[in-house]
Amino acid sequence: MIRLSILLCLLLTACTTSAGDTIIPIPNGDFEKGLDGWKIPASEKISSLSSDKAANGKYSLRIADHDKNHGSNVTGPRVAIPGSGYYQVRGKVFAVSGEGLGLYLHVFDKDGNTISPGEYHVFALGGSDKTWRNFEHQIYLPRKVAYIELQIHSYNAAIVDAYLDDLHIVRRDIATDAPPWKGQYKRKPHEQDSLTAADVVGPDGIVYPDWRHAGVQGGIPKVAAQARLENFGGIADDGKDDSVALQTACDSVGNLGGGAVILGSGNYHLDQPVTIKHSGVVIRGQGHPNTRLLFRFDIPAPGAAFYGIDDGKVGNNTILQLHCRPTDLMTMQIDCDGKTLASWTRSTHSGNTYSMSMHGREINQKLGQGTHTLIGTGTYRDGQLVSCKCLIDANPNYTESTPQSRTIDGVITFSGNGKSGPHIKLLQDGKRGDTTLNVSDSRNLTAGEYIALDAPATKRWKAITQNLCKWGTYRRNIYKIEAVVGNIVQINQPLRIDFPVIDGAYVQKTHLIERCGIEDLYIEQTANLWITTVMFKNASNCWGRGVKIKNCGRNPIYSNDAKWCEIRDCVFEDAWFKGGGGTAYTGWERSWDCLMENVETFRFRHAPLFQWAASGNVIRKSVFHDSDGQWHSGWTNENLMEQCVITSRRGHGAYGYGLWASPPEDTAHGPNGPRNVVYNCDITSERAGLWMGGMNENWLILHNRFCVDKGEGVFAKTSSFDHIIKGNVFILKDKLSPMTTLVTSDCIGVELIDNQIFGGNGTIASGDGTPAANQGNRSFPLREAARPTPDVPSIFKWQRENLN
Structure with a gap:
């Protein structure tokens, strides 16, 4: 049996058959002849014929994968294909629980040889809706295709229970001779009328993007020392927690207008995350062989704890978190007086999640003012439970001066306040190469401020780009305002892509932390928690330089909603978790x-x-x-x-x-x-x-x-x-x-x-x-x-x- 394959997932969408489409049956794709034509290895105990549920008739195929080390392996009968073009694999799924039921296609020529060793990425079915639903996935089969085989293989690490039925192939009547939009980027130097301010003609005659201003504007500066950690109680090599000292030192320097907090040689310990909210603050050691930060923050026994309310007071702006040890964590839940306030359930992209959050406003609305006991519970793959309790005093009038600092984005987080204020719609399309934006209301926009420009992923745009992703950010950038004249906003650089009015493109003010950095030290995370080591969040002109990171919990030095940031002369070695969901990235x-x-x-x-x-x-x-x-x-x-x-x-x-x-x-x-x-x-x-x-x-x-x-x-x-x-x-x-x-x-x-x-x-x-x-x-x-x-x-x- 040839095992080379072109791997193609099946996507959950509504099944339709248009005029001109041709149905190609998979023999016994409805399993009414038992497993005739389907091959299951004798050692595979995950897949079986089932009479418990059927979309039609009496039988279906059940995949009951409760083994996190092995997956199902079912191969269907070989199906003759009439030629190249677009096809859909269709069927019905009854998802009981879990994620990660992969469906693959093996593609062969007339002699039974695999066509091309190139592979499509694999996706999966799953869920817990416990009802029959249609699925389909569109694929393109290349020239020389003669046969295909369907393979059903749940991911080796997946835990999933589902039924499949009514599997078949449809040949689509779709033209494939041109992309869905006219290209606007491949230009020649002599085509002056089509070149924009976003284009740069290279030395080889190729038209490139413009990267001249990437990184910290003017280069990373040498920031003068303003304080030493020892002056705030942070002592190297004493084994004690230095997180309060580092937080206090950074706050103090920030209140003075900025400067570098200097750490000496030796080992320092952080038992809590540190968040910097002031611009101009730099954390600097004596080089990564000499200055070492060891992050010891962990979840105490028995494996669950509340985080974020030191004094128990919960105002509307308080952010409260439940933490549970992450390995094999399946659900988390916060209850009070028999009422569930919030819950979380593992999904395909949950990664190494260990926490869930609630805003104080939700707590006050659901419980009312007064004293309450919250109960946090985590459940695990093997059925084990962990729990914790927290006595709170809920009152919407309690204030929290810096609520964002209560969330854990990183071991050390440099964080601005981010977007605020209304969405201000564009009055005309923002075109690639434009340096001005015509906005509906410029009264609160001022030169020197930052704005985020966004074009939502509308149904129209997703249809053009055939984008089936269910979430995400696609067309966004941050710009600095250079001038405002009437409703015309001049920005600091040309647009790289279009931001069309038809998709509701808009600008919004954003508040960024600026000119912060971390330099010349070593950081190691000693516990397996899904925390980025250094995070620049809502940040501009910030940097990491000369930093070595060992065993990051999520990502080493990372950024989100960042402009002109820089990472240089760094070494990143290993990560605690590499199972997906946004982790172990650089x-x-x-x-x-x-x-x-x-x-x-x-x-x-x-x-x-x-x-x-x-x-x-x-x-x-x-x-x-x-x-x-x-x-x-x-x-x-x-x-x-x-x-x-x-x-x-x-x-x-x-x-x-x-x-x-x-x-x-x-x-x-x-x-x-x-x-x-x-x-x-x-x-x-x-x-x-x-x-x-x-x-x-x-x-x-x-x-x-x-x-x-x-x-x-x-x-x-x-x-x-x-x-x-x-x-x-x-x-x-x-x-x-x-x-x-x-x-x-x-x-x-x-x-x-x-x-x-x-x-x-x-x-x-x-x-x-x-x-x-x-x-x-x-x-x-x-x-x-x-x-x-x-x-x-x-x-x-x-x-x-x-x-x-």
Whole structure:
């Protein structure tokens, strides 16, 4: 039995059959003939024929996976397919509990050979709605397809109970000859009328994004010392908690207008998180071999505790949290007097969650003023319970001066107050390249302030981009106001993407913490709690420099809603948890025009990474061991990876591709946007060197080396178009793969120029997409080959040094 597969998940949506669509039955897809045609290994005790429930008839297939180390493995009968094109896998699911029931397709040619070792990412069914519902997933089957097989495999770590029935295939009557919108990014230098202020003509005649202003504006400053931690009671090597001393020192320096808090050599201990709310505060040690911060915060026995109300007073702005030890945690619940106030249940992307929050306003509304006893409970996979109690005094008139500091974003969090005030709608479209915004009301907008510009993910936009993700941030940026004249707001830089009025684009004030940093020390988290080590939240011009982090709980140094931040000269080694849900990442999320340079990571999940609207960011001159590079979610655009070394290996949560961009059918991540760039990098991977899931416009893949164990150099599908793939070296070790696979015929406008392929099957391009240019490419027998040496080693430095 051939086991190579193209893996394709099934997405939960309503099933419809349009005129022109053709139903292709899966033999015994309704299980009315028992398991005839379906193969289940004798050792597999998870899958079985069931007469307990059926969508139609008497029988269904039950997957009862209660083993967190092994999954189901059911293979269906081989189905003849009439040719390439769009298809849907359809069926019905009765979800009892849990998540992670994966459905896969194996795709074969007429001789029974797997077509291409390139793979689609896997998603899963699940839930607990306990009713039959339809599901469907649209896929594109390539040329030479003759047969498919359906495989049902619950994730090895999944706990899931569900029934499947009425499985079948539908061939869709959908044209695939062009993307759903006209490209606007691939431009030539002589096309002056189409170039915008957001375009930069490079030394090679390629039109690039503008990264000149990535990172801290003016460079990271040397901030003068203002206080020493010892003066606030923080003593190295005494084994005592230094978190109060560090918090007090940072507050004091912040109240004085800023400066550096100096830590001496030795070991300091933090038993509580520290949150900085003032601009201008820097925490500085004596170098990471000398100054060590050990974060000892943990959940006390028996494994549950309330957090956030030191004196028991709960006002409307109080944020109260229930903490439970995270391993195998399934539910959390807060009760009072037999009434459930709040609850949490594990889902696919819960990760290593250990806490849930309630706002005091909810408590006051549900319980009323007075004294109450809250009961917190956590339940675990094996049925164990943990609980705790907390006596509170609820009163809506109690005030909390800094309620955000009560939440735990990081071991050390630098946090601004974020967005406030009304959404101010745009009166006309914000176009790529614009430096002014026409707003409906500018009365409360002032030069020097920050605004967040957002275009919601409307049904219209999601339909165009085929985005099936159920949440997320896609089209957002933060800008600084330079001037306000009437209703015209002038901003500090050109727009990188469009912000259309039809989608309700708006601006909103945002309040950022500025000019803060952490420098020259070592931080280690000693307990397995899902906490980022250093977080820049609602931040501008903040930095981490010369920091080594060991065993972060979630991410090492990370940012959210950040502008012009910088991470440099850092080492990040390992993470406590690598099971997904937003963890063990190194990169930029909801961040704009930020810079990462000279960073080295070991044993992370996804590094380097961009996600959720991140744009204009640069990651350069860094080394990433045993992790994959990703545009992980949310329409990331105009980001640069250059002069990086990436070794992608599965085992720490990476997918095994060198670089991976989430596809539009991914219900948890959605597609990625235009003109991301990979320049002069060295990438080694087990699977395809670059995997693009679709809707990607004008990506620039230039002067890189890809060394691939199994798979093509570049894989693209579903309106992944107008790319320039030039001057790369591809070492393809499996002797079966082409340099490039353009799966779907709407992958148009792709230029393949002056690339070299060593090994593989010697083919430059395969798939139903036809390159717009295929010139100067050469194929050689498999052997080692040197990295390309472009005339301009760094496009980032070239822009800074040659453009005003």
